[in-house]
Amino acid sequence: MSTGRSFYITTPIYYPSDVPHIGHGYTTVAVDALARWHRQAGDDTWMLTGTDEHGQKMLRAASANGVTPQEWVDKLVEGSWFPLLETLEVANDDFIRTTQARHEERVQQFVQALYDRGYIYAGEYEALYCVGCEEFKPESEIVDGTGPFEGLKVCAIHSKPLELLKEKNYFFKLSEFTGPLLDLYKNEPDFVRPESARNEVVSFVKSGLKDLSISRSAFDWGVRVPWDDSHVIYVWVDALLNYATAVGYGTDPAQFERRWPAFHIVGKDILRFHAVIWPAMLMAAGLDVPRGVFAHGWLLVGGEKMSKSKLTGIVPTEITDVFGADAYRFYFLSAIAFGQDGSFSWEDLSARYQAELANGFGNLASRTMAMIEKYFGGSVPPPAEYSDGDRRIQQIVADAAAEADAAMDRFRPDEAVAAIWTIVDALNGYITENEPWALAKDAAQRARLGTVLYTAAEGLRALAVLLSPFMPHSTGMLWSALGIAGRLVDEPIRAAGAWGRLAPGSAVGALAPLFPRIDQ
Ligand code: MSP
Numbered sequence: 174m175s176t177g178r179s180f181y182i183t184t185p186i187y188y189p190s191d192v193p194h195i196g197h198g199y200t201t202v203a204v205d206a207l208a209r210w211h212r213q214a215g216d217d218t219w220m221l222t223g224t225d226e227h228g229q230k231m232l233r234a235a236s237a238n239g240v241t242p243q244e245w246v247d248k249l250v251e252g253s254w255f256p257l258l259e260t261l262e263v264a265n266d267d268f269i270r271t272t273q274a275r276h277e278e279r280v281q282q283f284v285q286a287l288y289d290r291g292y293i294y295a296g297e298y299e300a301l302y303c304v305g306c307e308e309f310k311p312e313s314e315i316v317d318g319t320g321p322f323e324g325l326k327v328c329a330i331h332s333k334p335l336e337l338l339k340e341k342n343y344f345f346k347l348s349e350f351t352g353p354l355l356d357l358y359k360n361e362p363d364f365v366r367p368e369s370a371r372n373e374v375v376s377f378v379k380s381g382l383k384d385l386s387i388s389r390s391a392f393d394w395g396v397r398v399p400w401d402d403s404h405v406i407y408v409w410v411d412a413l414l415n416y417a418t419a420v421g422y423g424t425d426p427a428q429f430e431r432r433w434p435a436f437h438i439v440g441k442d443i444l445r446f447h448a449v450i451w452p453a454m455l456m457a458a459g460l461d462v463p464r465g466v467f468a469h470g471w472l473l474v475g476g477e478k479m480s481k482s483k484l485t486g487i488v489p490t491e492i493t494d495v496f497g498a499d500a501y502r503f504y505f506l507s508a509i510a511f512g513q514d515g516s517f518s519w520e521d522l523s524a525r526y527q528a529e530l531a532n533g534f535g536n537l538a539s540r541t542m543a544m545i546e547k548y549f550g551g552s553v554p555p556p557a558e559y560s561d562g563d564r565r566i567q568q569i570v571a572d573a574a575a576e577a578d579a580a581m582d583r584f585r586p587d588e589a590v591a592a593i594w595t596i597v598d599a600l601n602g603y604i605t606e607n608e609p610w611a612l613a614k615d616a617a618q619r620a621r622l623g624t625v626l627y628t629a630a631e632g633l634r635a636l637a638v639l640l641s642p643f644m645p646h647s648t649g650m651l652w653s654a655l656g657i658a659g660r661l662v663d664e665p666i667r668a669a670g671a672w673g674r675l676a677p678g679s680a681v682g683a684l685a686p687l688f689p690r691i692d693q
Contacts, residue, residue: 189249209642213666223269228408305331350453367512370468470514499644507590535688554623555677574670654684
């Protein structure tokens with residue numbers, strides 16, 4: 174068990190009615206890389222993911238398929254969502270499903286607490302609801318339908334008709350939190366990141382908050398309102414609470430105290446729920462607000478948000494079956510500035526695989542190991558006297574490690590990879606300049622050859638450690654080949670930049686190509 178500072182990080186919980194696509198995979202691998210980084214830094218890390226299983230969307234999908242909602246979600250969670258984590262090599266610590274008793278009972282307890290504190294009242298409600306969003310839509314997100322929906326009001330996100338709902342609802346006094354939320358954003362400028370997301374949230378809240386309808390009575394697939402069982406709790410209130418129920422809210426005070434509050438990573442489409450409604454709910458309950466909310470952008474395919482309903486959905490296995498999980502993780506986390514939209518294309522993915530992974534990192538590893546095998550019988554040579562050029566490599570490694578750690582602290586995995594990649598580029602240049610194959614021909618240069626290959630191998634050691642949160646599979650192979658005692662995941666990542674961890678004399682093993690050639 175680690176003794177470091179708590180680092181609790183979450184993905185959104187996914188609607189299981191959709192088969193996972195690369196957009197869901199994107200959020201998940203970003204959170205996993207951040208969690209792996211902090212775990213390896215010795216922080217007391219906890220990564221949570223899960224599924225959001227209640228609500229009308231799920232109920233309708235189940236009835237359309239002629240099964241009960243529980244059967245429907247069970248099948249999808251087991252058949253599609255658990256396997257996604259394996260496909261992408263995600264090392265989550267927990268997986269919460271909102272239909273679990275550990276969650277449902279505590280949701281009731283939380284909502285009861287808000288009711289007892291006077292933050293909930295009964296009222297009449299009439300508004301346009303989007304089942305796709307599971308949300309009553311504000312004016313700004315209602316547009317006129319076109320084509321088959323001509324003459325109807327449709328959701329700006331889903332382009333599907335909205336439903337006019339009129340019912341008795343319970344309301345949460347969200348409007349009372351306008352001031353406290355604005356204070357929060359002011360006092361903790363990093364509460365919402367990036368800057369663009371923060372600005373959007375601040376101006377939304379400044380325009381004034383309305384109370385939030387938090388119950389539904391037209392259907393019953395949800396958690397019952399504890400004081401009125403003709404209502405179920407609004408699916409978003411139920412869903413947001415997963416972050417607290419999963420770490421022992423109401424059941425395990427020690428665990429809750431240890432983990433809470435969390436960092437939430439979410440797509441920008443669900444930012445307001447996390448940066449406005451959720452902290453207000455927590456304030457109303459007298460609990461700490463999250464440590465921060467980071468909104469990432471959308472994956473675009475053909476210039477539009479990729480989505481299953483628009484038939485641009487790509488399932489992660491289409492990529493991992495060809496390129497492997499490491500390439501998937503590397504590609505999405507390095508090619509897209511975290512926080513901005515990014516376009517996915519097969520051409521870009523293949524080009525980066527070839528240039529950066531196969532020719533860049535993979536080739537560096539295989540030629541270094543092959544030369545140690547060939548010139549030193551597979552035993553890491555000792556470094557002799559270091560030249561300025563060698564010391565420059567040591568400095569690049571130290572700087573890259575520090576910069577990567579700072580970038581991960583800012584929730585910028587893309588910038589962390591870019592910093593780490595300076596090592597790959599520098600080492601490839603270093604080998605070209607130093608021409609170990611030429612040194613090997615001259616017996617008088619034996620010590621120099623040893624220094625050059627030690628430098629390359631020790632640089633690879635640093636790369637294995639720094640890249641392991643991003644590419645656990647290939648770095649694991651490299652680590653074994655380097656012959657260093659101990660598990661890679663136990664290597665302290667914040668010490669990765671210190672030169673000299675690789676012991677001369679260690680026996681290197683064979684290394685299969687890390688990123689094999691792909692026949693197009
Ligand atoms: N169930 C809610 C979240 C509740 S959290 C308390 C939900 N689920 S979702 O399955 O629709 O979306 C989950 C995440 O996937 C969101 O962060 C969303 O932004 C992300 N993505 C879905 N499509 C995406 C892209 N095309 N690109 C990037 N991420 C996208 O919302």
